[in-house]
Amino acid sequence: MAKTLIAFFSRADENYFAGAMRYVKVGNTEIVVNGMKELLDADSFKIEMKDPYSPVYMTCIEEAKKDLRAKARPELVSLPEGIDGYDTVILGYPNYWGTIPMAVFTFLEAFDFNGKTILPLCTNEGSGMGGSERDIKKACPGAIVKKGLSIIGSNAANAGAAVKTWLADNGLM
Numbered sequence: 001m002a003k004t005l006i007a008f009f010s011r012a013d014e015n016y017f018a019g020a021m022r023y024v025k026v027g028n029t030e031i032v033v034n035g036m037k038e039l040l041d042a043d044s045f046k047i048e049m050k051d052p053y054s055p056v057y058m059t060c061i062e063e064a065k066k067d068l069r070a071k072a073r074p075e076l077v078s079l080p081e082g083i084d085g086y087d088t089v090i091l092g093y094p095n096y097w098g099t100i101p102m103a104v105f106t107f108l109e110a111f112d113f114n115g116k117t118i119l120p121l122c123t124n125e126g127s128g129m130g131g132s133e134r135d136i137k138k139a140c141p142g143a144i145v146k147k148g149l150s151i152i153g154s155n156a157a158n159a160g161a162a163v164k165t166w167l168a169d170n171g172l173m
Contacts, residue, residue, distance in 0.1 A: 003085055004042035004172060008033045008092030008121075009104050013055035016125055017154040021057055028123040028153035029092045035160050036090070040172060043086075047093075049103045050075040067102040074103045083111045088172065091136065092121040094153065098130035105139055114142030119170055121163075123153040146170055 010027030026034075030046070037044060051074065053060040067074065083089065091108075093100045100108075120136055122129050128150045137145045149166040151159045167173045 004040060004088045004090065005080070005083060005086040006033055006036060006040075006042050006044040006090045006092065007047060007080075007107060008044070008090075009047040009094070009101050009107075010092070010123075011053070011060070011094060013060075014057040015153070016057055018125060027094070028151070028156040029094055029121070031156040032121065032123060032151055032159050032163060033092050035157075036163055036167070039164060039167060042090070045080050047103055047107045048077040050077055061096075064096045064101065068097050068099070072102050073106040073109065076103060076106055079107065079110050083113070083116070086116065088117045088119065088170075089113070090119045090121055093123075093132070095122050095124035095127045095130050095132065098127065098132075099135045100132045105135075108136065108139045112142075113140035115144075116140075117144045117146060117170075119146050119166075119172075120148030121151070121166075122148055123151050123156060125153055 008029050010030035012024050012027045014021050014023050053063045093104050120133055122132055129148050133145055133148050
């Protein structure tokens with residue numbers, strides 16, 4: 001039987017929502033993932049940086065931009081023991097400067113995704129998937145990277161129908 005892993009990076013604290021800043025205890029990507037966990041029999045893993053970005057949004061985005069320009073690979077709190085037992089990896093993340101956060105690159109580069117299916121799930125406030133699907137393909141040679149799902153972060157709590165359709169379209173429901 002095929003096994004699925006939901007690996008995700010999400011950021012709480014001060015976030016940008018439709019033109020305004022707001023403090024949140026749970027990040028948008030994690031909100032979508034929590035809803036997904038109710039629909040699927042899947043394991044989950046939260047990608048967390050050992051030294052997280054600032055809780056202040058404007059400082060955070062500058063730190064993320066600096067890491068992107070430096071092609072940094074931030075150290076993570078932990079990694080799963082392996083991904084060999086999974087056929088499909090749902091990869092959730094916010095759009096950081098048009099791609100996946102550098103911490104997600106750290107996660108991807110720690111494993112061999114050859115032959116695995118990756119389903120990208122990107123939260124954003126209007127920037128869509130950016131170049132993230134292309135960048136995932138580049139970071140995971142041999143993986144089958146399917147068309148991702150873009151969710152407007154401020155609508156994360158109401159994304160259930162779109163998520164359900166996307167999962168069904170990808171044979172997970």
